[in-house]
Amino acid sequence: MTNAYKYLYWVIVSFIILGSILMWDHYRPPLAEKPSSEGVPILTYHKVNPDRNTGGFGLRVLPADFDWQMKYLKNNGYHSVSPGNVVDHFQTGSKLPDKPFVITFDDGYQDNYRYAWPILKKYNYTATVFIVPHIVGGINAYDYYANLQPENKMLTWQEIKEMNDAGITIGAHALDHASLTKVSPAEAQRQILESKKILEQKLGKEVRYFCYPYGDFNRNIAEMVKKSGYQAATSSEEGLVQANSDPYLLKRLRINGHLSHRMFVKKLHKY
């Protein structure tokens, strides 16, 4: 071989080796299943949507990835339950199925109905959707007008009712996604209580779960949620629900569109 060919040969070999190393993490099979720990994972989703115009992967998961994640959970024996099932289990010892987990969707995007729900039905999984009553049937006013996200359509009352009647749990996410520690206590109280009342009136069912907008809470806010009659509330802190967890500060695992399949599995077993 001439020197030029030798050089070309080594460049190609180096590319193949480097490429293999980079692709390895993406393509190798997920981690072997660990025995289930004590804690129960609550997964947090926002948008499930293939349309890049609806926002970045910080809040959006592709339907194909959501399908992969649900399939992984199904194939590995996970059973979806409601937040209340988990709280009851730790408070009263009521039974949970093997490998329980909770699926939650924050904000109530219309794509939850269009893309996520058919996939949930395919794997026979239930979920909890946290609704912002003042923007039902409208758009994501709270972050669109703050130039934080593109315009997204929110669920309509009819879609929420249809999902609720079919076994999807509906929770409250404040009246208009207010940051509860940044408004007056009276306003925080109104956001917490009125969102519950409106949802209950529209659905004809008790609304038992609350989700803090922006994950923003303090001790007073959590106490208001408790006194308003909710059974539990989810936060944005990362972790599992365990025996000593405060039911009004349930930790979750945030799932976004940046997670590879392997990273999703890793996150599920992180705590």
Ligand SMILES: [Zn+2]
């Ligand atoms: Zn939210």
